[in-house]
Amino acid sequence: MARTVVGxxxxxxxxxxxxxxxxxxxMIIMLATAGTILGVFAEFMVIQSQTKQGTPWIMPYGxxxxxxxxxxxxxxxxxxxxxxxxxxxxxxxxxxxLVLFIAGIIGTAIQxxxxxxINNLCNTYVxxxxxxxxxxxxLAYLQQQSICQSWDAAFAFWIIGSVFLVWIMIMASxxxxxxxx
Numbered sequence: 505m506a507r508t509v510v511g512x513x514x515x516x517x518x519x520x521x522x523x524x525x526x527x528x529x530x531m532i533i534m535l536a537t538a539g540t541i542l543g544v545f546a547e548f549m550v551i552q553s554q555t556k557q558g559t560p561w562i563m564p565y566g567x568x569x570x571x572x573x574x575x576x577x578x579x580x581x582x583x584x585x586x587x588x589x590x591x592x593x594x595x596x597x598x599x600x601x602l603v604l605f606i607a608g609i610i611g612t613a614i615q616x617x618x619x620x621x622i623n624n625l626c627n628t629y630v631x632x633x634x635x636x637x638x639x640x641x642x643l644a645y646l647q648q649q650s651i652c653q654s655w656d657a658a659f660a661f662w663i664i665g666s667v668f669l670v671w672i673m674i675m676a677s678x679x680x681x682x683x684x685x
Contacts, residue, residue: 542570562611591680626652
C-alpha cells in the first residue's frame with residue numbers, strides 16, 4: 505500500500521493485481537457477446553422497420569444492453585490503462601449488467617418458446633421446407649433461415665454473457681481479497 509499525506513489526512517492507496525490472461529479472455533468473450541447481441545437485435549429492428557411491423561421491446565432492449573456492455577468494457581480498458589481498476593466498481597457494474605442480461609434471457613425465451621413462438625414457426629415453415637436452386641424462393645429461404653438462427657444465437661449469447669458476468673464478479677472478489685498476488 506502507498507500512503508500519501510494530504511494536510512492532516514492520510515490517504516491509503518491499495519494496488520490490485522488482476523490476472524492478465526483471465527481478464528483479457530473475459531474481455532474478448534464479452535466483446536463478442538455484446539457485439540452479437542447488439543448486431544442481431546439491430547438487424548431485427550431494421551427488418552421490422554422495412555416490413556412496417558411493430559418492434560417488440562426486446563429488440564431495442566438488446567441493442568441498448570449490447571451497447572452498455574461495450575461501454576463497460578471500454579471504461580474497464582481506460583481504468584486498466586490508468587492502473588485504477590477497482591474490484592468494487594467491477595462487481596457493481598457487472599451485477600447491474602447481469603440483471604439486464606437475465607431480463608434479456610427471459611424476454612428472448614418468451615419470444616422463442618411461449619405462445620405462437622418463433623421456434624415452432626421456424627421448425628415448421630423454415631427448417632421443414634428447404635429450398636434449393638438459383639431463384640427468389642431459395643434466397644427467401646436462406647434469409648428466413650438466417651433470422652431463425654439469429655434468434656437462437658441471441659438466446660445463447662444472453663446466457664454466455666450471464667455466465668461470464670458471474671465469472672468476472674467472482675474474479676473481482678478474489679482480486680479484492682488479494683488472492684492473485
